[in-house]
Amino acid sequence: MQIAELYQIYLDYPTICTDTRQITKDCIFFALKGESFNGNTFAEKALEAGAKYVVLDDREYVQDGPAYILVEDVLSSLQALATHHRKQLDIPFVGITGTNGKTTSKELLYSVLSQKFKAFATKGNLNNHIGVPLTILSLPKDLELAIIEMGANHQGEIEFLCHIAQPSHGLITNVGKAHLEGFGSFEGVMKTKGELYDYLKEHNGQVFIQGDNEFLMKMAEDRKLKDIFYYGFSDKNDVQGGLVVADPLLTIFWKERGENGTHEVNTHLTGAYNTENMLAAVAVGLHFGLSAEEINAGLEGYVPQNNRSQITKTDGNTIIADYYNANASSMAAAIENIKVIKAERKAAILGDMFEMGDQSVEEHRKVIAAATAVGLDRLIFVGKAFFGLRDEVVEGDKDVENLMVDETKGVEFYETTEEAKAALVKDPIKDFMILLKASRGMAFERLMEVL
Structure with a gap:
């Protein structure tokens, strides 16, 4: 079946499921394969549990009837369907990646931007080659802005995810030593995370950069990026801020360039390293036209979960x-x-x-x-x-x-x-x-x- 045909079915039945334990009525079950399982074997069970259609790539498990959709590769079809759906959505997509802080930054962005927009952010850590497509295919019809987290453990992965999510805006929280088995070196980490910058430059996207981070600044300079909104600790940035106290919850301050006074925000976060994650949320909020009151309400209202800070x-x-x-x-x-x-x-x-x-x-x-x-x-x-x-x-x-x-x-x-x-x-x-x-x-x- 062609993706355009599958998309028409998806529009009528827009709930996607890849786990028979989470089947909902009239969903489309994608029979993914893994190292130790073959989703094709669960197709009949998915239909019995309430799925409207099952998408398979193993003819052996296809039975008579319109509920069975045979494709060449289930995972590739899921990714292609998500890419096709993304192209129909004329709204801002903010892409986030980085070695540390991307999930917290994503949640902070969502808390801030939700003060003004009907926003949606990646749930949990669905940030890989399966999670990103599932996230995009779960976006509600009345959405005004999407925040997509993208993770990677090998080179080329961010580039691949960008072609699915097609971010119009983006930020890299930082680059550090993680997943070195897949990247090979710190330089490999920089190259992979920088694939988000590459995509945004090619598609005239807006970039947000921590202006005091030497590695991010070098990555931007090497690519000759232009549309940049800077945030950080020094007064050279478009948004400047810093830590007031960590005892252990953080109180931070921030101000726009040229602004006389400062805004002080009491938060539910710990970890001084989260100060720049909050400043990133401030920068993105300002870019999208939020007031200082809306931004501060978003920062103050965020309560961390899942054992992150x-x-x-x-x-x-x-x-x-x-x-x-x-x-x-x-x-x-x-x-x-x-x-x-x-x-x-x-x-x-x-x-x-x-x-x-x-x-x-x-x-x-x-x-x-x-x-x-x-x-x-x-x-x-x-x-x-x-x-x-x-x-x-x-x-x-x-x-x-x-x-x-x-x-x-x-x-x-x-x-x-x-x-x-x-x-x-x-x-x-x-x-x-x-x-x-x-x-x-x-x-x-x-x-x-x-x-």
Whole structure:
């Protein structure tokens, strides 16, 4: 079946599903394949559960009747359908990517822009080659503005997603060391994230740039970008702002260039590194004509969830829950944040960073050096990568720069999250400000039970 024909069916039945556990009445089920499953085998089950049509690419599972739609490749058809649908939508699309902060920035943008527009933002982390098409195909008909998050773990992926989402506006939050196994190097990260700039330049799009970020500025200069709205900490930017206090929730200020006074905003976010994410939302809000009152209401109204810079109070402690993801730059920012937060007693429990490639040992070593230098009341490292460096720290290996015996007194290492949990049961932490930071695969939510 041709995409134009499939699109006409989609217009009549605009709900897309790829999981038989989430089938809704009269949806279209796309039978995707994975490493360990074949969606074609669930086609009949999807129809029995209420799907109107099933899209398959394996003739063996096609039965008689109009409900079965055979295509050459289901995933390619899903992506092509989303691309076709995007072309029919004459509204602004704001594309967001970056090593850190893209999900928080997306949520902040949505909170701000929703003060004026019927806006929609990527749900959860549906930011890959499947999630972006599903997001676009879920957009409501009366939408005025879309915010699309785009993630990547290898070169060429942002370029591919841009051709599906076709952003008219865009920002890269930052570039850092993440998914190095797929990118090969930091330069590879810059090239891949820069594919958003490439697309916007080619299609005369509007770019928002953190004007004090040397890497983003170089990426923009190399591409000779023109339509740029700058935000940042120095007065050279179109929007200037900064941190007022982090105790532990953030209060920030901002002002437009040439404006005499400043606007102060109390937020529900923690982490000084989120200041620039909020300034990005200010910049985008101003570009789309929002008033200062609308922008501030959006920033103040955003409450973080999903363990991203989220403050959680338990019976015994105050937790900075930031264990949805971790890489070298976000770990460094989190450590710096716990350093400046005012609290009588502070602790950090840091878990392994995944997908660091051949730089894993060195990057985990840097985290240990940075964390031990803070002088926390209790410091715990969890995971195989950190545990592999335990002897260097405990024995004070003189060949390892910045790791000194007197700095590491009381530092604990555990190979698994369960071992760390058992240690916390035996020797509890009470009345502390605690940073929890790790890659999602470390399952740090299990530690919350004993904190």
